[in-house]
Amino acid sequence: MALEAKLVQKLSQSLLMTPQLQQAIKLLQLGRLEYIDAIQQELLENPVLEELKEDDSSDTVNEVKEDNPDFTVKDDQSPIDMERYLEHFTDYQGTTAPKNYSDPDDRPPLEATVSREETLKEYLVSQIRMADIEPEDQNIAVCVLGNLDKNGYLCCTYEEIAEATQKSVECVERTIQILKELDPPGICARNLGECLYFQLELQGRQDTLDAKIVLHYLDKLEKRKYDQIAKAEQVPVEKVYQAVKNILDLEPRPGRPFADDETRYVVPDIYVYKVSDEYVITLNEDGLPKLRVSPYYLDLLKNPDDNQSSDKTYLNDRLKAASWLIKSIHQRQHTIYKVTESIVKFQKEFLDEGIEKLKPLVLKDVADDIGMHESTVSRVTTNKYVHTPQGVFELKFFFSTAIKTSDGDVSSSSIKEKIKHIIGEEDPKKPISDQKIVEMLTAENITIARRTVAKYRESLGILSSSKRKKVF
Numbered sequence: 001m002a003l004e005a006k007l008v009q010k011l012s013q014s015l016l017m018t019p020q021l022q023q024a025i026k027l028l029q030l031g032r033l034e035y036i037d038a039i040q041q042e043l044l045e046n047p048v049l050e051e052l053k054e055d056d057s058s059d060t061v062n063e064v065k066e067d068n069p070d071f072t073v074k075d076d077q078s079p080i081d082m083e084r085y086l087e088h089f090t091d092y093q094g095t096t097a098p099k100n101y102s103d104p105d106d107r108p109p110l111e112a113t114v115s116r117e118e119t120l121k122e123y124l125v126s127q128i129r130m131a132d133i134e135p136e137d138q139n140i141a142v143c144v145l146g147n148l149d150k151n152g153y154l155c156c157t158y159e160e161i162a163e164a165t166q167k168s169v170e171c172v173e174r175t176i177q178i179l180k181e182l183d184p185p186g187i188c189a190r191n192l193g194e195c196l197y198f199q200l201e202l203q204g205r206q207d208t209l210d211a212k213i214v215l216h217y218l219d220k221l222e223k224r225k226y227d228q229i230a231k232a233e234q235v236p237v238e239k240v241y242q243a244v245k246n247i248l249d250l251e252p253r254p255g256r257p258f259a260d261d262e263t264r265y266v267v268p269d270i271y272v273y274k275v276s277d278e279y280v281i282t283l284n285e286d287g288l289p290k291l292r293v294s295p296y297y298l299d300l301l302k303n304p305d306d307n308q309s310s311d312k313t314y315l316n317d318r319l320k321a322a323s324w325l326i327k328s329i330h331q332r333q334h335t336i337y338k339v340t341e342s343i344v345k346f347q348k349e350f351l352d353e354g355i356e357k358l359k360p361l362v363l364k365d366v367a368d369d370i371g372m373h374e375s376t377v378s379r380v381t382t383n384k385y386v387h388t389p390q391g392v393f394e395l396k397f398f399f400s401t402a403i404k405t406s407d408g409d410v411s412s413s414s415i416k417e418k419i420k421h422i423i424g425e426e427d428p429k430k431p432i433s434d435q436k437i438v439e440m441l442t443a444e445n446i447t448i449a450r451r452t453v454a455k456y457r458e459s460l461g462i463l464s465s466s467k468r469k470k471v472f
Contacts, residue, residue: 024328028335028376031383032269035332039289042325048297048318049325052290120152120258121145127182133175139165140175144188152187152255153195186254193218199250209233209243221247224469268387270340272351279344279351283333284387291329293322335372339380342369343398350398351388356418358411360402403448410446416456418446423462431465 030038043049128141143165147156158172165172180188180198189195196214200206213221217229221244230237271282301315343366349357363374363381370377381395402409419437426432432440434453441448454464462468 023324024331025379027328027332029379029382032267032385034383036288039291039329043289043291046318046322046325048293048315049291049322050294052292118258120148120150120255123258124148124179124182124187128179131178131182133178137167137171137175140167140172141179144172144176144179148188148255150255150258151253152184152189152258154188154190157190184251184254184257186251189254192252195252195254196247196250205246209235209239210246213240213243214247222467224467266385266392268392269336269384270386272340272344272386272388274351274389279348281337281340281344283337285333291322291326293319335376335380336384338370338372339366339377340386340395342366343386343395345369347398351390354390356414358398358400358414360409360411361399362401363399403446412456415441415446415448416460418444419453419456420460420462423457423468426468428468428470431468433465 027035027038043051124145128145131141133141140161143161144154147154147161149155154176158169158176161167161172162169176188180186181202185199185202186195187198189198193214197206197211200208200211200214205211212233213229217232220226220229226237226240226244230240233240267287268284271284273280273282297315297319301312301319343361344351346361346365346369347359349359363377366372367374367377381399384395385392386395397413400411400413403412403415404410418441422432422437422440434450434457437453437457438448438450441453457464
């Protein structure tokens with residue numbers, strides 16, 4: 001068959017991801033802090049946008065419409081309804097500043113509101129200044145401090161420190177011998193065994209059974225194989241028990257009190273209150289900027305004497321971008337509200353009685369309920385938090401798979417809570433096995449496999465029964 005070139009006309013449909021749609025999707029999936037940052041960035045980049053202050057008027061757009069009834073901005077795909085998107089710039093409400101703090105000059109000084117705790121390295125440096133360290137070893141001490149992790153462990157070898165400071169390994173060992181006598185005890189160790197041994201050494205117990213256990217039997221100690229330790233050391237098991245008690249009094253992470261990780265507080269995006277027998281949903285817009293189009297640039301656009309077509313084209317483009325941003329903001333808030341409203345409808349029993357009444361729920365259930373795509377619901381529920389009568393939860397918390405029982409489907413999250421409750425009430429000397437938990441759940445008409453119990457227990461950060469057992 002001969003090959004030939006042809007021109008063929010074909011009609012087809014395709015979905016184009018316009019910049020405006022990309023922006024709307026991006027805003028929808030952002031958490032609260034990232035969302036505020038994105039809005040602030042838009043305020044910096046778009047001169048037409050400005051943040052609305054308390055005493056500003058919102059009539060600027062109406063004035064433009066009255067003077068120029070045909071004034072519109074054309075998009076590449078379709079015209080933007082200026083009356084709809086630019087008439088009410090103040091609809092996107094935030095809250096005002098607290099009383100007596102509207103003026104930044106009236107607020108308390110930064111020194112009165114911000115404090116910072118001493119870090120581990122700062123605490124050690126203050127001691128090194130008074131330590132008996134030779135001047136030529138000062139660089140070694142600085143290098144060691146620079147290689148301590150937040151728990152106070154040395155995260156490199158002596159050889160690496162020697163190479164970095166151009167000193168011998170013996171000099172490094174001599175310096176660390178001095179540093180490990182600093183407070184907190186156990187500092188500068190390379191592993192857990194060393195950390196515990198350093199502490200015993202400072203107490204003059206380096207030749208005890210305690211020291212032998214931390215140096216040679218940590219694996220057996222973790223598995224609570226005390227009889228094997230007693231057999232290996234040829235001592236009564238009671239002596240091993242006493243040694244383990246002593247070890248438990250030591251600090252496995254010396255740097256813990258100085259952990260410099262900042263506490264991150266969750267600010268709810270939504271509040272759910274119970275009023276009489278109904279739940280009321282309120283979006284938390286405290287601290288969110290209120291946006292409007294700058295009256296100054298609107299005046300430039302409506303000025304018929306201004307013949308700078310290039311300037312007007314640029315301002316029209318910026319005005320179009322501002323319109324889409326405001327539209328996206330409204331759409332984001334509306335979507336979050338609708339998704340939360342649907343979740344509240346599905347999980348009313350949880351809101352009334354707690355986690356044991358959490359129902360199985362998947363994204364498709366909410367998507368079908370509100371007429372949206374599952375991917376949209378997924379974006380909305382990511383990094384968004386809701387304050388409820390039962391506590392503060394990420395919206396994704398309310399979604400869980402179903403476990404079939406004779407009484408109907410049960411949420412996997414509620415089963416995890418049951419497992420946590422069962423283990424929390426056990427006798428520490430006789431911990432409940434996974435198989436026993438299976439039997440206890442079966443008595444409540446919840447039939448699940450032992451491996452499922454083990455998986456849920458591990459996801460809760462709970463050790464196995466053999467590792468939970470306390471013999472003294």
